[in-house]
Amino acid sequence: MSRVPPVAAPWVRTRLRAAPGAAVALALLVALTACLAAAFPRAVDRYEDAGLLRTLRQARPERTTVQVSAPLPVPGMTSGDPSATLRPEVLRRQYEKLIAAVGSPLSVDRGQSAYGVATDASPAVPDPWIPRPTGHPAHVSLAARSGLAEHARVREGRLPRASGPVDATSPGVEAAVTAATAKNLHIEVGSVIHVPGVGRGPLAVRITGVLTPRDPAGAYWSTVPLLRTPTLVALPVPGPVQNYWLGALLLPQEAAPALLGTGGEPARHWYLAPGLGGLRAHDLGRMRSAIASLQSGPGLRRARALTSPDADVGSGLDGVVASFSRLRSGISPLVAVAATGTATVAAVVLLMAGVLAADRRRPELALLRARGASLPGLAGRLLAETCVIAVPAGALGLTAALLLVPGGRAGHAVAAALAVTVTACAALPLHAALAHRSVRVTGPREDVTAPRPSRRRTVAELTLLVLAAGAVATLRRSGTSAGQLVAAAPVSTGVVAALLLLRLHPILLRGPARAAGRLRGAVGHLSLARAGRTRAFAVLPLLALLTALTTAAFGGSVLTGVAAARDRAALLTVGADARVDAAAPLPAGLDGRVRALPGVHGVAAVSITYDAKPQDGQETVPLVGVDPAPYAELAAHTGLAPFPAQLLKAADSLPAVASPSVARAYGIRRPLPVRLEDGSAVTVRIIAVRDRTPAVPGADFLVVDRAGLTAAAARPTSLLLTGAHLDAGALRRAAATASTAVRVRAEERSRYADSPLQTGAEHVYTAAVAAGAGFAFLALLLSLLRAAPERAALLARLRTMGLTRAEGRRLLVLESLPQALLAAAGGTLTGWAAIRLLSPGIDLTTVALATSPTPPTESGLRPDPWSLTVPAVLVLVLAVGVAALQAWWTGRRGSVRELRAGDGR
Template identity: 75%
Template sequence: MGRPVPRPATHRPAPAAAPWVRTRLRAAPGAAAALALLVALASCLAGAFPRAVDRYEDAGLRRALRQAGPDHTTLRVSLPQPDLGLPPGQRAAAMRPAALERQYRKVLGTVGGPLAVDREQSAYGVGSTVSRAVPDPWLPRPTGLPAQVSLAAQSGLAGHARVRGGRLPRAPHPVDGTTREVEAAVTAATAQGLHIRVGSVVHVPAPGRPPLAVRVTGILVPRDPGGAYWSTVPLLRTPSLVTLPTPGPDPDKYWLGALLLAPEAAPALLGTSTDPARYWHLAPDPRALHAHDLDRLRPAVAALESGPALQRVRAVTGDGADIGTDLDDTLASFSRLRSGISPLVLVAAAGTGTVVAVVLLMAGGLAADRRRAELALLRARGAGLSGLAGRLLAETAVAAVPAGALGLAVALVAVPAGRTGPAVAAALATVLAGCAALPVRAAFAHRTVRLTAVREDVTSVRPSRRRTVAELTLLVLAVGAVATLRRRGTSGDQLVAVAPVLIGVIAALLLLRLHPLLLRRLSGPAGRLRGAIGHLSLARAGRAQASAVLPLLALLTALTTAAFGGSVLAGVAGARDRAALLTVGADARADSAAPLPADLPARVRAVPGVGAATAVSIAHQAEPANGQDAVPLVGVDPDAYGELTARTGPGAFPADRLAGRSGTLAAVASPSVASAYGTRRSFPVRLEDGSSVTVRIVLVRDRTPAVPGPDFLVVNRAGLGAGAGRPTTLLVTGAHVDAGALRHAVAGAAAVRTRAEERARYADSPLQTGAEHVYTAAVAAGAGFAVLALLLALLRAAPERAALLARLRTMGLTRAEGRRLLVLESLPQALLAALGGALTGWAAIRLLSPGVDLTAIALPSAPAPPAEAELRPDTWSLVVPALLVLAASTGVAALQAWWSGRRGSVTELRAGDTQ
């Protein structure tokens, strides 16, 4: 047998190395989970913010449309009756429902763009443009004038009303201008006001022939009285008692009501003298209108009123068609309010966004520092910079992208209303920042291959030229933003919104330049101290990483934004409180045109929460001699009213200045009254009851609690006559005045107003309350991320601090000394951030206050605000966040020292404990 032929040797391929991403995730699952949690939280906030803004702005727009009412917001397309030269058959055909409905559908097609029409509330038909008096004697005549009626044949009557009595009107045979009798229905309110019943016949005058007999066949109840169907022309729903502008104490009045014909009976109006017109009412759909479309909504409405869209409507209906609406005025009013509020919210968004970006960059920097040795070794072994950055990008993307998607999904669910596009874009930007932080930081740190790490102590590293250029650029931008804001106000561009953020950035860079100088100044005195803790803590603070710019930047930005936001909210609250106080005059007031009951002050004082009730008499039509205008004259008890003014603030004066009950009465006057009548002479004042008093102005005050207006005279009530001196108003003060109990005590003898209710009236718009809530949430989120930045900075130095404590404990360092060491080490930067944040916030508010107008968000419903809404530094907003930063920094350092002292390795390393 031959020897076996040896087979050729085969080389098995080496097992493939484990993928980079999987290996790194398995090696550091905690870091990956922390990054995922941070990105998820950041993307959730970023995705929720634009949707929250859209939600409250849309709610504010719907509120504005609802307050304006359908009679001002509906698009009313009107067309006169057909030309008299046309044959009667064509004229009648043009008025019938089939022709009107065909034109209605074409008119709807001309309304495009963001302006959506609510087809359920829209209608078309034929109606009278001139109301005519009817001769029927059974209709009410309050002053002898006959009632007048308006005829309307509107589509969809059966679907928008419920029949209370009788039936809906019908037109069983073709109707034209020669028809002598038609059927109609009226609403329950019209039937009650005009005494109409089922079967009543109203005769409408017709030129050249007998009147048109309108027989009422049904009484209707509107299903949605406030909807556009019934409220575009309120007369269809509710009659009106018209008062003629005639001289005399009893002006002439007459009733005006509407008779609702069947749509098929519309041609009968051609035979009356009511000048009928065809109309198409297009009600905007508030649910489909959005505030972010406001820039397109207003041109669309303008085009319908007098633009290309009107020409398209006329091509469908006729050359004489016209469109009228006040929707553009409503949109303009809402736009003014929105433009005053949006920049303030944008300031909070810019501050919070900056803090979030800084925290994401810090997270990447922390990971890069933790893996400095690993990445340096890879670079030394020939790893390319782009390949290394790509692997790190893939590593972070595996954790950040799903977390960002999860955070966006939570935001979409938590805030269901609003646009999705901006939310996705904001969340995507957050995810990209979270993914790119580590690769960019690592690529920048390892762009040059080094065998040893370069020290980057805060006291040794000198600022580079590029850093100086960048700081100067930011300084120029900040100065430009501040100057623009002070000159143009919050109506400027996007640069204005980031002015507080830029001020915080500049302050952070300035403090970082001052930090080494301060440490060097303190190192000399600390070296002369008896113990080594002070000197060692300063030395440790000087050995801190120069990259501490990021936590300090985050802290200062958050503190500046919090101070600015807190001052905005405090200014808004203060303006509303002052405006409510100036309007009401006290915590509550009870006013009556007639003298109040004698026992009313005692009943009011017995109400829980009431501290005092000051009675005053107000003569609103007092006439000074030789004066052209009436001036309110207030009669007061000097002692009680003086105490009231001292408590409330406006118009305080010493009570003894109004002493004197006879002869010439001393008076406190407003500046306008004092300027008109002088303060050196006496003058008579004629009161409403015919009596007269002589007064002399001794004091001038801008305000007085009893009268909210700018004109007044305040005198001693004892010097007035018995009739004029009887109280007509009670001014109530108390810590917690119960409005319900107060009204119950008054028992209808006077109208009650409270300061709390008046204050709530200034914040009744969802645009205001929504902006305040979003602003507060943004400031809170920025503060939370700033604290997170502080924790990340401490976490970066935690291993080194733990090792330092372990070595020092072997040399006899006690636990108490270890705690003091870490606290003193973290104290310089914490003090720098706290003091710098408070000063930066104060400086930002003082610099920006001339250009920030809080009136739009504080008092939008007041055409002439009684109080100024100015931005002023708020002490609590400046001090509390700074103290919290200081407490968090020192608290974490003390906690770390305590935890390090409990570890077994420290116990093994230390050489004794003398504590």
């Protein structure tokens, strides 16, 4: 009976069974990294899309709707009946073709779009029963629009309709008005409005119904607000205000030809409301091109071909999109900084995982090479081994990202997860191929103090230095418009710092090592000598640490600067933690009720006269009357140009604190007569100059002791409050009068961060910085884990020579301390240098105060001490803690295992 030869176990299955823990750890690392990498672009797309949608919704439909207008054909220039162009079926066919002609990515919301005929001019109507506020007759606009029945509910009467054929000679038509128009113009069902005709008698418009809009804020009613709400139009004449009412009469579409007989200059209109649900921020460029094409390009030519050669396309959508694009262009480069830093650290960790696996299996791979294994064959087997682990893990991470972050483009997420998977798969075989490209019996000595840097390394480092210097210089000169340089500059600074520290590391250890050699104990000298030769302080972990520390310092400074800018802007706007203002003097006893509220620390009552006239001239300056002691405490608490209370207390004249502009205009320490609103006058003397004051936000002011004012002028008009955690609701209830307005600093601050683009960018930025810090600490752990077997063997040998457990702990702690201290100090210094170098090109005002059209303050990038020091301290604590834990664990296990043959290499 023939003997069946045994079947060799497959390589991949054998290796996975031999080290299941390492396989699981690699799978978890790849899955987590792939999930974060895939989630990032989707999160960015998500908050950018939400920001664009918010911007478009906040813009009025009269700005966002695309309006196509075409005048009527000139009589005699075209054959046929002009009224034929106003028929509903003709306008509808043109409407459908216009929708089809709108270029992608714009889409049309059919539910809010409309078409019809309306008068561009609004003739005056002679009916005396319509209100005339200043004696001028009311004007009306006539509109025959599609979709009236679908967009309005009948409140009274019925919808208008056309009885029989209607043309320019028809004596009358029916119409409807909205409830707001009926109320303000005193229109009722059955009212008749006579619209002047041209070459004929007036057109009698009988009102058959009063309508209520179903969606008053929708584009159907808000594109032309006059259809919904009448308005008082002021005449451009000198003297007292002269105005008249302007309202809209809504005709049925079949009655549009009747407009030809009026002087209202009828024209055809197509209103194409954009479909907001289909707009995406990443299509911003195509969107702007499509809008430009409609307004003055091929789209306009198509619209004219479909409607009229004289048609015109107008929309404010391009301005809305441009404003959002400016905001996004100011925020995106800053988010890219955190993304680039985190991606760099994650890539380093993946490479370190491959390096650690290759080092752990160095004897095995060297033996295979010595027995004739080819380098491609060995690399292929390692690649297959890692692919079996990394590919399913990457797919799992991608799936988790797609489920956890809905919305956004899937293609970018797939590309990011694929990059992570490829990096994880290639790290082990590439490093193994480089390490074993020649067959060796023993491994090379890895002593960082012995070999001199090669010329290639010197050239590469100088090249990186030049590139980093160029990126920083360009960013300082061009700001955030430098594009990707904003993201690359901090990372390149960290790379250069890592290379510089690697060169300085042996030099910096020589002095302490010589000093330790003269000491009696051997632990200090031995630890410093080993610190110069340890493999834990290699390029990859140092690069990960410095990049993460630089990114964390930069990101923390950005977030701190944004928060500080909002706090400062809210403070400048309110002037205190809260304030109560009134146009008239405040009710008596209000300051006592407010002072008794929880959280209120101080109350400063002030009287503000905004129209005070120095030297009885035409120029006005706000005059602020204050109680010196409480107001000085308020200025000191807020930091808004504090001054001692004694400045406002003088016997000879009424001293004043003035702004620089007022002091330059009227002089210092000279008597200055000031006329107040009540007709009284005071004489002040400017004795101090401050650039701002809490009571008024402007650049012109005079602050005086209100005890020197008349009783009427001294009555408080504002209360400025200081305190923590003020209850805005309780404050409004305490000051609940018709003439008071309450503003709270915390609420004002929240208004600066209500854009999804801002809040989303801040959340993604924070998450990216936190992820980068986590990967950096993982890199530090991997570097310490790489050196753990060698340290354990060393402690075992030294224990046989009489080294105590306490000395073993000190040895490992002192060995890890120089590297961790150098990395922490280098990271802190690099972060500080990156912020100082890049701050001239970084303006945080766009991120912090994007919703304010005129920001009260500007914000730049400044180093944040906590962001610089806390991550560095954590690096020290982690490095020392891991070393101490390893020493304790090794001492507990004993020395037998580490001293077995082959284990102490």
